[in-house]
Amino acid sequence: MMGLTRRNLLKGAAATAATAGLGFPLIGRAVPKARVVVVGGGYGGAIAAKYLHMADPEIRVTLIEKNPYYVSCPLSNEVLSGERDVASLTFNYRGLTRRGINVMQDEIVEVDPEQRFVRGSSGNRYNYDRLIISPGVDYRWDAIDGMSEKVAEQIPHAWKAGPQTLTLRKQLEAMDDGGVFAIVAPPNPFRCPPGPYERAAQVALYFSHHKPKSKILIYDSKDAFSKQGLFQAGWKEHYGDMIEWVSGANGGIIEGIDPGNRQLIGEVDEYPADVINLIPHQRAGALAQIADLADDSGWCPVDQRNFESSLKPNIHVIGDACIAGAMPKSGYAANSQGKVCAAAVAAALNGETSPAPSYVNTCYSIIAPDHGISVAGVYELKDGQIVSVPGAGGLSPADADARTKAVEVQFALGWFANITSDMFT
Amino acid sequence: MNPSSSWHAPEVYRPGLDGPRMLFAACVLMVAASQPSLASDVRSASMLANTCAGCHGTDGASAGEYMPTIGGLNKDYLSEVLVDYKTGLRSSTIMGRIMRGYSDQEIRAIADFYANQPWVSNDRIADASLIHAGAQLHEELCVSCHEDGGRAQDDDSPRLAGQWAEYTNYALENCRAEGRGCSPRKMGQRVMNLSDEDLASLSRYYEGEK
Numbered sequence: 001m002m003g004l005t006r007r008n009l010l011k012g013a014a015a016t017a018a019t020a021g022l023g024f025p026l027i028g029r030a031v032p033k034a035r036v037v038v039v040g041g042g043y044g045g046a047i048a049a050k051y052l053h054m055a056d057p058e059i060r061v062t063l064i065e066k067n068p069y070y071v072s073c074p075l076s077n078e079v080l081s082g083e084r085d086v087a088s089l090t091f092n093y094r095g096l097t098r099r100g101i102n103v104m105q106d107e108i109v110e111v112d113p114e115q116r117f118v119r120g121s122s123g124n125r126y127n128y129d130r131l132i133i134s135p136g137v138d139y140r141w142d143a144i145d146g147m148s149e150k151v152a153e154q155i156p157h158a159w160k161a162g163p164q165t166l167t168l169r170k171q172l173e174a175m176d177d178g179g180v181f182a183i184v185a186p187p188n189p190f191r192c193p194p195g196p197y198e199r200a201a202q203v204a205l206y207f208s209h210h211k212p213k214s215k216i217l218i219y220d221s222k223d224a225f226s227k228q229g230l231f232q233a234g235w236k237e238h239y240g241d242m243i244e245w246v247s248g249a250n251g252g253i254i255e256g257i258d259p260g261n262r263q264l265i266g267e268v269d270e271y272p273a274d275v276i277n278l279i280p281h282q283r284a285g286a287l288a289q290i291a292d293l294a295d296d297s298g299w300c301p302v303d304q305r306n307f308e309s310s311l312k313p314n315i316h317v318i319g320d321a322c323i324a325g326a327m328p329k330s331g332y333a334a335n336s337q338g339k340v341c342a343a344a345v346a347a348a349l350n351g352e353t354s355p356a357p358s359y360v361n362t363c364y365s366i367i368a369p370d371h372g373i374s375v376a377g378v379y380e381l382k383d384g385q386i387v388s389v390p391g392a393g394g395l396s397p398a399d400a401d402a403r404t405k406a407v408e409v410q411f412a413l414g415w416f417a418n419i420t421s422d423m424f425t
Numbered sequence: 426m427n428p429s430s431s432w433h434a435p436e437v438y439r440p441g442l443d444g445p446r447m448l449f450a451a452c453v454l455m456v457a458a459s460q461p462s463l464a465s466d467v468r469s470a471s472m473l474a475n476t477c478a479g480c481h482g483t484d485g486a487s488a489g490e491y492m493p494t495i496g497g498l499n500k501d502y503l504s505e506v507l508v509d510y511k512t513g514l515r516s517s518t519i520m521g522r523i524m525r526g527y528s529d530q531e532i533r534a535i536a537d538f539y540a541n542q543p544w545v546s547n548d549r550i551a552d553a554s555l556i557h558a559g560a561q562l563h564e565e566l567c568v569s570c571h572e573d574g575g576r577a578q579d580d581d582s583p584r585l586a587g588q589w590a591e592y593t594n595y596a597l598e599n600c601r602a603e604g605r606g607c608s609p610r611k612m613g614q615r616v617m618n619l620s621d622e623d624l625a626s627l628s629r630y631y632e633g634e635k
């Protein structure tokens with residue numbers, strides 16, 4: 001580790017000397033202890049970069065993100081109901097640059113784990129001693145017949161917040177009262193396990209005010225889902241029979257789509273709909289696939305103590321892309337993993353072993369403007385696996401009173417204000 | 426309420442957050458690093474405490490109105506409250522579920538970490554018309570424990586000055602609902618007969634004291 005750092009430094013010194021034609025050593029310049037490149041500026045990567053810089057300011061941290069802004073997936077279902085606009089979910093990276101983190105806009109297209117560099121589509125090469133990637137999810141288009149990235153422009157998944165969220169909102173606005181909105185929920189594992197079901201509630205909120213004769217059908221590959229009892233009770237309480245969930249066992253498994261006729265093709269039947277939101281099968285983000293960090297499952301195996309890849313040394317994978325034991329693929333999990341990873345990388349670059357980790361997940365869903373629900377998890381490492389601490393965590397109580405349901409919405413909004421402030425200030 | 430109107434992009438840079446915290450984080454690392462003989466499964470204070478920041482803000486300086494700022498609160502006060510969440514003595518929506526994941530020793534480490542962070546008051550501008558009545562109630566009912574406009578604190582009395590009014594109001598409502606069952610009991614006795622308007626103006630008063 002230190003040998004490579006020194007080699008990189010010497011190379012840098014040689015280059016400087018050659019350019020300047022002078023033999024001055026780098027006296028008086030801040031020489032970084034080590035270089036860490038973080039790729040992906042979302043819930044995992046932004047946190048890893050910030051907390052690594054906080055843990056050891058002598059490490060030079062470069063955060064590389066392909067977009068100039070970040071649009072949050074959490075709370076983006078509220079754009080579909082009209083409760084919120086995309087601007088309220090959009091953040092920039094200036095808070096991180098002010099801290100002294102080098103933020104670059106570039107799309108990484110090459111990873112060289114032997115020579116330890118990544119290269120951007122810009123042509124820029126970024127050398128690293130340790131690489132942290134937080135690439136999010138990618139889609140398995142071939143899992144559903146007739147589906148493709150191109151088709152998704154007309155049949156939006158809206159599973160990464162941004163233009164597709166607005167496309168779906170416009171389609172819902174254009175739909176006639178009495179129409180059918182179909183959500184296709186993917187099989188496990190996938191980003192944001194409660195997301196499809198919160199989405200159904202948020203669209204029902206919009207329909208209940210503007211298109212009350214409409215129906216929402218959720219075609220699911222699964223026979224159970226996150227916060228199921230709380231969602232089903234909340235749907236009923238606020239939206240009556242508007243939302244219908246079709247489990248995998250009851251014909252919910254979708255095998256194909258006829259986008260021209262807006263028709264879903266199930267195992268046993270065909271289902272027409274006026275607006276379709278097909279959330280595709282998922283796998284680790286494209287960068288993980290480019291760098292061969294994923295196994296046959298499509299996700300990235302890691303040492304769950306420090307998130308170092310089991311397949312490539314000195315590369316850490318955090319967030320939705322990694323296999324993290326009992327933790328769900330959520331924004332808060334990525335935040336927590338980013339901090340554990342940052343502490344481990346700082347330790348490694350200081351010649352220490354990874355510190356004992358601690359992980360948390362909290363996740364809120366908003367069923368109605370006065371009805372929020374939550375799930376929490378506290379995790380520890382046991383025999384190399386992230387497991388739930390027995391007796392901790394769990395769901396909002398099913399018999400919560402009206403005040404508790406209402407304050408959980410306020411806590412959801414406070415959660416959002418703080419987790420994004422944790423990332424971007 | 427309309428979430429988009431109450432929500433602000435967290436662009437404001439708060440320089441008060443930087444130096445001491447970094448030093449502290451570095452110290453924690455150095456202490457951990459200089460004692461490799463410690464059992465490697467003992468989790469450090471920063472490792473435990475950083476998991477709270479996703480909901481309570483970096484180093485406990487909250488950016489969300491219903492989430493209390495916890496950085497800079499009294500260590501013994503924090504420790505007791507967190508243990509009370511764990512045992513259920515203090516009611517909660519989610520804190521009990523989370524605190525049951527930690528030993529009392531770990532809870533003390535978390536409390537110690539946040540007690541060592543600088544207090545950062547919320548940055549909202551006070552509306553004088555909302556706080557006038559609160560100032561009078563404070564003098565009448567609260568000042569004996571919450572001295573100096575709620576800036577003072579000890580192991581029984583948290584700092585209130587500069588805390589988000591929405592959170593303080595929520596905590597006061599909880600205490601009022603519990604009446605004499607509120608812990609500490611004297612809090613319950615003093616707030617159990619206050620109106621919604623009283624609680625709101627008290628909360629706004631403390632928020633404005635910074």
